[in-house]
Amino acid sequence: MNNENLQPLYVSSPMLPNIDDVTSYIQEIWDSKYVTNNGPMNQKFEKKLEEVLNVPTALTFNNGTIALLVALKMFNLKPGSEIITTPMTFAATAHAISWNGFVPVFADVLEKDLTIDPKAVEKAITKNTSAILATHVYGSICDYEALEDIAQKYGLKLIFDAAHAFAAEINGRSVASLGDASIFSFHATKLFNTLEGGALTSPNLKDKEIVQLLRNFGIKNEEEVTHVGINGKINEVQAAIGLLNLEIFEEERAKRKELREKYSSFLNDLPGITMQPNPKEFKNSEQYFPVVIDKEKFGRSRDEIYEALKKENIFARKYFHPICTDFEPYKGYDIVSTCATPYVEKVKHEVLCLPFHSGVKNSHINIIKSIFIGCKSTIMN
Numbered sequence: 001m002n003n004e005n006l007q008p009l010y011v012s013s014p015m016l017p018n019i020d021d022v023t024s025y026i027q028e029i030w031d032s033k034y035v036t037n038n039g040p041m042n043q044k045f046e047k048k049l050e051e052v053l054n055v056p057t058a059l060t061f062n063n064g065t066i067a068l069l070v071a072l073k074m075f076n077l078k079p080g081s082e083i084i085t086t087p088m089t090f091a092a093t094a095h096a097i098s099w100n101g102f103v104p105v106f107a108d109v110l111e112k113d114l115t116i117d118p119k120a121v122e123k124a125i126t127k128n129t130s131a132i133l134a135t136h137v138y139g140s141i142c143d144y145e146a147l148e149d150i151a152q153k154y155g156l157k158l159i160f161d162a163a164h165a166f167a168a169e170i171n172g173r174s175v176a177s178l179g180d181a182s183i184f185s186f187h188a189t190k191l192f193n194t195l196e197g198g199a200l201t202s203p204n205l206k207d208k209e210i211v212q213l214l215r216n217f218g219i220k221n222e223e224e225v226t227h228v229g230i231n232g233k234i235n236e237v238q239a240a241i242g243l244l245n246l247e248i249f250e251e252e253r254a255k256r257k258e259l260r261e262k263y264s265s266f267l268n269d270l271p272g273i274t275m276q277p278n279p280k281e282f283k284n285s286e287q288y289f290p291v292v293i294d295k296e297k298f299g300r301s302r303d304e305i306y307e308a309l310k311k312e313n314i315f316a317r318k319y320f321h322p323i324c325t326d327f328e329p330y331k332g333y334d335i336v337s338t339c340a341t342p343y344v345e346k347v348k349h350e351v352l353c354l355p356f357h358s359g360v361k362n363s364h365i366n367i368i369k370s371i372f373i374g375c376k377s378t379i380m381n
């Protein structure tokens, strides 16, 4: 190990704006004494977000989970109805369904990119189904055309958890414009962050005010409270950091794109290692770099690679293992699949997210490479 690698390397590292720029914005906020409640910074930030995400409505939140809660609340879905979602996602996706009093119904994922399988979704529909909540997991975009068809055919709302897909585009369409609504997370671990934060976007929202009401306790005016709202407001310092990070996230994304190429250059040739597809018509958010490790073909398991990296102070993550149906509150929930055994039950033991940010140096890449190649040569000997 050289000195550089004595520092632990994590799967993500927050993109932070220049501190002097932050200080000067904070001075402005202090002078105005307008520190929260949809102040001037937030209004400017939302306008910029709508431009960057190329969507008519982008409303900010104090985190992505509250944005998810509101996205599920805003359509007045039938109380207690079923919402079809993926088990291969962060806990917040399933929890937002339960927290609203709905019932999560889990559908299997596709082998090609681990997004929800539209055929499994269709199979999971019952007379109680009211919506689909699909995650663009690792930044891979769901088969949105198939999901839009299904939603239309059965009269369901289609909501995307786009926490991993900030500023992604597919076939020239912004990811924020898909379905009825999308949510984003601006948590420090996400490509674009406001330390904590989030947003709700919609391509066709007739009544933007409903979201504004729901994120502010349902307070319409001094005399009236019209909705069961929550406190989803971002503060002015978060909004300022958002404005500054909007200036630099493309630079970070470009560095990660290069890193993707470097990783791919040696992983491509290894039997039993699969990477996410990254087709030409897709502008990747560059949020995560997952690999699927097939022990039979590769010779070593995901957990062995994970441990070998850890010995070098490199902390890859087994996202999203455990899957939602392994969590205490969802144990015993079925996973609807078109296969005899859901694919997700197999792949959860095989997927590993490698460190993926501009802090990953060539020396790190060499260590990671030697671990993967080394593992390969042991089976070839």
Ligand SMILES: *Cc1c(COP(=O)(O)O)cnc(C)c1O
Residues within 6 Å of the ligand: 063, 064, 065, 066, 089, 090, 092, 093, 135, 161, 163, 164, 184, 185, 186, 187, 196, 197, 198
């Ligand atoms: C990060 C994340 C969230 C939650 O976002 P927070 O801003 O941390 O509340 C929701 N869904 C997915 C898929 C995420 O990765």
